[in-house]
Amino acid sequence: MEDFNDMISNGNLIDIGFTGNNFTWHRGHLWQRLDRVLFNDDWLNVFHLTKVEHLSRTLSDHSPILINIKNDCTAPISHFRFQNMWxxxxxxxxxxxxxxxxxxxxxxxxxxxxxxxxxxxxxxxxxxxxxxxxxxxxxxxxxxxxxxxxxxxxxxxxxxxxxxxxxxxxxxxxxxxxxxxxxxxxxxxxxxxxxxxxxxxxxxxxxxxxxxxxxFIHKIAKEDGTMSEDYGEIFSLAVNFFQSHLNKTFTPISSPNPAFIPHLVSSEDNALLSIPPSFEELKVVLFGIDSNFVAGPDGYTSNFFRKTWHIISGD
Incomplete structure (x- = not known):
């Protein structure tokens, strides 16, 4: 087993995950994921949109594994991401x-x-x-x-x-x-x-x-329950789903009698919680975030704000 693990390590082989059933082998009351597909860097450089799928078992107690390579896909839009090396x-x-x-x-x-x-x-x-x-x-x-x-x-x-x-x-x-x-x-x-x-x-x-x-999203379920693997259709279905979901009519629920809600926060605590944070508090929080983290969709890491604090802090 150690020799096998050394072979995986020396060959820089990695498991890219899978879709389908979580287990590839079943016998009696035992369920295990015994079967895996491992890839090296050279494979992923050429076939970067490779998908591993666990198919359903038939006569065997092992699930067949399907390797699907997708190369006819339009390249995704590259969004800005600040690089700390800059x-x-x-x-x-x-x-x-x-x-x-x-x-x-x-x-x-x-x-x-x-x-x-x-x-x-x-x-x-x-x-x-x-x-x-x-x-x-x-x-x-x-x-x-x-x-x-x-x-x-x-x-x-x-x-x-x-x-x-x-x-x-x-x-x-x-x-x-x-x-x-x-x-x-x-x-x-x-x-x-x-x-x-x-x-x-x-x-x-x-x-x-x-x-x-x-x-990468290889396929998506349509309203009729069938699956689509067409990239353009995946794009439109995802957009349509969120457009319809976020534009639903909101029906507010009538507020309960506030008398049933206990007062656990004192007036002094509430006044303290309502005070706007000080400049130093903002700095302490910002400098405590991991340097590689991106807090919002703008793509800037917390390390950018740290290193440029003397320039941008006024804003």
Missing amino acids: LLHPTFLDVVKVNWEAPVFPDDTISGMHRLWLKLKRLKIVLKCWNHNVFKNLFANISSVESKVNSLDSLFQSDPTEVNFALLNEAKVDLCMFQDQEEFWKQKAAVKHLVDGDRNTKYFHALVKKRRSSN
Whole structure:
């Protein structure tokens, strides 16, 4: 059994989940999931929309397993997601500061939450452009700096001068910076059970692929009970469901006699609960959130608000 587990670990094989019955084997009063399909990174890179389905048992006590590969799917829309690795770039804070202090278009007198929302929305556009033109592709940056370190290392061995030594150390510092940025795979994988500093990017990359495959909606039930696997129909059925569900006529229930509700909160407690939070209370709560968490649909992580607090806190 240890050899089998070592084979799974050494081959970087992962279980992407399944649909259908929870158990693949049944005998008497025993139910177990004995049969599994494991995939490696190469498979998920090519067939990233792979689905595993447990079919119904017939004559055998084992369930047949169907591997379904879907490749004719339209690529989903890519939404903005702040990457914490951007914070390590030397020009990031300057980009945020210049954009944040610019007047709000079309009316700079807008205040409150609306002003904050407009500034965050505008900053998204700037960060996308900055990421493409300044930050650029992380893996290409690492490859380029690694080549530079190797060439400078060879140069220093043949000509060990102080100038060549300084150039080599500078290139090594740049390489360390890019390797620190590479931990963004940990953020994308949303792993909570590992401590900071773990840099097993291959493991995180596999988890991201697994989440993409598991979260994809392969089929959906229609009103007549039949299943549809057409991507366009899945999209329209999901939208129609929530449109009809959220637009239902609301019928309020008559309020009960408040005399039956006991007074458990004193007037002093109620006054304390009703006080608007102080500036320091907001800061303490914000700085206590996990750095990779995204609190809302805007895509900004709590680490963004921490690192830029001295710039954006006024809003």
